[in-house]
Amino acid sequence: MIAINDPAGTAIEFTKAINKYTEHTCRLITKEIRYNFMFKKDLHLPWLDADGWEEMEQLLRTSDVFHFHMTADEYIELGPFKPVNYLHGKIIVHHHHGHPDFRGNPEKYRNKYKKRDRHNLLVSTPDLLKLLPEARWQPNLVPIDDPLYTPLKHKPDEPVIICHSPTRKDLKNTSELVQAVNQLKKKVGTNIELCLIENTPHKECLRLKRESHILFDHMQGYFGVSSLEGLSQGLSVIAGLDEWNRQCIEMFTGTSELPWVLMSPENLIQQLNELLLDINLLNYYAEESRQFMETCWRDAQVVQKLQFFYSEAK
Structure with a gap:
């Protein structure tokens, strides 16, 4: 999973749940902290040391799925790396959470996905389906036993x-x-x-x-x-x-x-x-x-x- 910032802490919760409840492995790459809510982090770029950067590049090479959150896409700059250089064989997912730019101009994103032949589209709340009808609604989760x-x-x-x-x-x-x-x-x-x-x-x-x-x-x-x-x-x-x-x-x-x-x-x-x-x-x-x-x-x-x-x- 790749995001500029983690929207409402939902990406880290999906990461944890995938690792806990499925046979798959998920990691989350984030670039920024906004609003200072201090959600848990996985691979947060400002905090990475040399080993962390090496691990992130290895993940870009070997992952089966690139799951982009909010407005992030394959051209996001992850330090010296860009996911666009690692797309071969990857499943690409775009997941929208109601960012103001998306709400204000959904056609920009619909046209982008059409041009790039992207079909794996998710939205975090049902109202966003009206802006991106091609998507599916993926409900957010909370760890209710915490x-x-x-x-x-x-x-x-x-x-x-x-x-x-x-x-x-x-x-x-x-x-x-x-x-x-x-x-x-x-x-x-x-x-x-x-x-x-x-x-x-x-x-x-x-x-x-x-x-x-x-x-x-x-x-x-x-x-x-x-x-x-x-x-x-x-x-x-x-x-x-x-x-x-x-x-x-x-x-x-x-x-x-x-x-x-x-x-x-x-x-x-x-x-x-x-x-x-x-x-x-x-x-x-x-x-x-x-x-x-x-x-x-x-x-x-x-x-x-x-x-x-x-x-x-x-």
Whole structure:
């Protein structure tokens, strides 16, 4: 796997899952760190010594698959090396994660893949299929048995904490959430706190989420890795999933009983208030969240979909 930076830490999780649950071997090459979230690294170019560079060149020569993430392709510069010089006999995969350049100009990428006769195309969320119809949706995964991804038992009388970890607040309905929480705080008897997580290392982010009761992803129609983290931790996870995304999730999981709490910007205050006033409903969603991940979204299950994709690739 080759990426400029690891999008939301998903590439390293796929790398770990392939190595753990399949007979294949995967390595991840990255060039940069963005947002300082400190996801785990494998072959990170700024950290390589002479042995590391030699190992990377050997991988470029001997790998069966080049799996490019985000906007990376065979012309990415990996120090003195370029994957384009090692393409013979390789299966080439392009995997999109919603980079702004891709969202803003998907035809640029569709035309590039057409010219290069590339057919092994993946997207990380169902909404991106509308931008790259030739692709398949490869769901992201989270290691649900890792202690940081497991539920935490809460005290019955503690304040209800809503957490939100937007990388870009302008795209995640952050202002609507802040406004809603501020208004609800003015209501008599409302015991609610907002935990806004920004510029925080991933482990600390997971710790703060795990201590919360509700996770607010966003209301843009789709869902992010943040949703999967919150579901795994047994939180009530709010998102504005549209019909297209729900149908895609149902097809992947084989169930129409999805655990997300669906909310809309127009009715956010009212819907959030109703959830806060019904502790049984809050607990119900929390239990359904973890059960859903254990049954339908285990990392071993998700990575099998990627393994099958590789086996069909040409």
